[in-house]
Amino acid sequence: MSKCVLIVEDEPNIVESLSFLLGREGLEVHAENDGAAAMEQIETIKPDLVILDAMLPNRSGFDILRDIQASQTAMPMVLMLTAKGQPRDRQMAEEIGVDLFMTKPFSNSEIITEIRRLLGI
């Protein structure tokens, strides 16, 4: 059974390239561009990994992360993407429980290597 990844990102072109790359890794890929819809998906598909953009319209990635923790859903692995590399963002993400924090722009090989590591594949 293939591992399941949910990409929560409002930039459709980043979603497209990431989906393509993860699909080639044999992963089941879902995508959402909105925080509220992402929570529903998490509860429904119970992903093994959530790739979460920190800056989303309406609700930030940090808010979504808190929602996941507050819900009864089993906590998936979380890889947070951000364009802001400030130490305080990284610290906040680590305090909330992010498994990995990556800043944009990242390389394909870098993100794929980290995702493989997180999922143990």
Place this chain on the structure above:
Amino acid sequence: MRKSLAGTRVREARRKSGMTQKALAEAASISASYLNLIEHNRRAVAGKVLLGIARALSVPVTALTDGAESALLGDLHEAAAHRSDANIETESVDELISRYPGWAGLLAGLYRQSKDQETAIAALSDRLTHDPFLAESLHSMLSNITAIRSTSNILKNIDDIEPEQQSRFHNIIHEESRRLSDAAQALVTYFNHASDQSGGSATPEEELDRFLRQHEYIFPELDNGEADISDILTQESMLNNTESRELAKGFLILYAKDAAQMPLAAFAKTAKECAFNPDILAQQFDADLASIFRRLSGLKRPDIDAPEMGLIVVNAAGRAVLRRPLRNFALPRHGNACPRWPLFQAFTQPDRPITALLDLPGGQQFICLAVAGDIRGKGFGTLPEYQASMLFIASEVLPVVKSWLPATGTAQKIGISCRICPRANCPVRAEPQILASVSEIL
């Protein structure tokens, strides 16, 4: 102890006037040997003797006293403290000012310029960190770059891509490149605009200060109704950015309001008749004390005999919104003022005037009147906005105002700003002193 150099100033002034020691001594009714000791700073000079010398030299007393260059002194001390590693001879600063006033002024001017630039850089840094447009633009550009980098990498390294998918990736690169270009162009436009707005390294407050000093805080064209505010601002070339023009406009609006409410000739006449009593002036002109202070601080002119008065107005955060220093009472250009100024005490009892006699570290004394009040209209749902105003007058004017001035008690020891204040054991010190050898000064 800090050495008094009043004698050096007497000597310089005498030489300028072309008088001999003997002639000056006779004119001042003192012996030539005593004058000689004074001129070599071996005898203190004050009171009647100083007054007699000043009269004989036809110069104001303040030109000979130690506080004559207090603003310059403060700036030079602060400049020296900033380079405490340079072993600067701070004990010779008085001598530097007395003997080489031009060089001292240049040094202080360069220091002030450097401080202004530091302030401007700090403001720009703050702007770069917190500006929402910049944050949004940079986030957007990094996302564009991420998409381009990822997609182009896929196209370069993966051969077996379906033609339809390949076409979509090409479109992504095209689309993201265009968005990146647009975002970069928007940033360039933004920075060009910001650069046009800032116009130079001075902060808006510094530009306002310069503008007001240039006009000596007086705008006769508003007093006599010959010009309006927009005429003055249109002709003004010293105000290089929107913010400083807005500040100047705010000042001129108040000035014009005061001029309309307190016409200059009538105000000057009444002021002289009541010995510059703010209470009487407030009643006569139906004005609040803050307005009276503003008008009084701008009263002395070539054709109006009035004492010189300084003024500072601060908001509730302690930020100076108007500064009109006196030669002997410098107002800090950077950082906060002395917490002991009655100005701040006034905030604790709004609308209740405070009178005090102040004693500066150099020994100069000033009569001070302070009042705080809400500058917004009072009404339900209106948030108050408090400002405090402090008018200060050299204590030599005491005989003029003593008929109405309440008892001030003992002079309160104050400073200009904690950073350059030599009062070593002040219990209300808010910042560490940065002066070397401060304990020796008092």
